[in-house]
Amino acid sequence: MATTTVKAYGTTAPTEDLKPLDIERRAVGTDDIKIDITYSGVCHSDIHTARNEWNGSTYPVVPGHEIIGRVVEVGNGVSSYKVGDLVGVGCMVDSCQTCSSCQKDLEQFCENGATFTYNSPDKHLEGKQTYGGYSTSVVVDEKFVLRIPENLDEAATAPLLCAGVTTWSPLRHWNVKKGDKVGVVGLGGLGHMGVKFANALGAHVVMITTSPEKGKDATRLGAHEVLVSKDEADMKKHQNSFDFILNTIPVGHEMDPYLGLLKIDSTMVLVGAVEPLKPFHGGNIIMGRKRIAGSLIGGIKETQEMLDFCGEHNITSDIELINMQDINTAYDRVTSNDVKYRFVIDMKSLK
């Protein structure tokens, strides 16, 4: 298949910095859309993958699954988009479309394996991996392209494609509603979207953080209370009081302190720690019939619903815009907990 060479940034080994790379994009097929990428968000998952922290990386890795751009070419069979449309691509670019998960709009759980936006075997280019949004353009099947409300700030919508849907989906699935007491653990890229969404859904939102200095921001973002998890007395005050907790901590951690916060029959959902957790005491879920659950991004239909909700309620991310060349510093700032609250790359800097 004919391909086009485009500029990208990626890494060739877990310990190497990201650097300029040339990658191949496939020719636009019948159902494909070619997108000129304008902005690309920086997710903590990009760092886990670039550094092989989840042990599944195939190099080179070109991260980026919070992609915003304009349609520059469409295939003959494309009916939903035209040249010039503002569109997004999130964490997935393909799935089988026929298994029971895909039929239920849960492509992220495709039984034949969803194709993720980067570091997945590429169905179209044999022997190649998918390469993500740290690049000047991408070619994607229209079924995995999202429509971006034009009233929103273009750069600040990029993080909605992953951080947005990853927090929206569990809040909706566990039916968070007006008056519920909802805890969001970790004020980073995901957490700050979780706070905004839980607030917009009418919940009483408590930011649960290790960083007391983030309290003011948490309140500005929509938290009604701030709970510093290192403060044992404060944690005790909130014991057995939460209807729902969304936990975005990016590493394995002690679960018992958070389980103690849940009410009878309520749930804590993990989205961050894709790795072994510290052992926790069974009694902390047995007493109170509590639940620990997990959640992975969201399906395409649900992602579009989230974007439309953001358009109606004028919700975007709080971002710091960077140039592509600053990516290695940005990675170090994310891992040292110094991001407010999502880095977004201005892709003009790579063109």
Ligand code: NAP
């Ligand atoms: P992030 O911006 O780095 O935010 C993580 C936040 O967690 C930090 O700001 C910090 O908040 C808190 N934190 C960090 N280390 C901690 C520790 N050792 N103990 C307790 N709290 C800690 O990361 P992100 O982009 O939001 O991503 C969060 C995690 O979700 C990552 O692991 C990412 O790979 C994963 N993820 C999962 C999905 C999914 O579909 N399930 C999708 C996207 C990302 P405070 O300072 O407030 O404590």
Ligand code: ZN
């Ligand atoms: Zn992500």
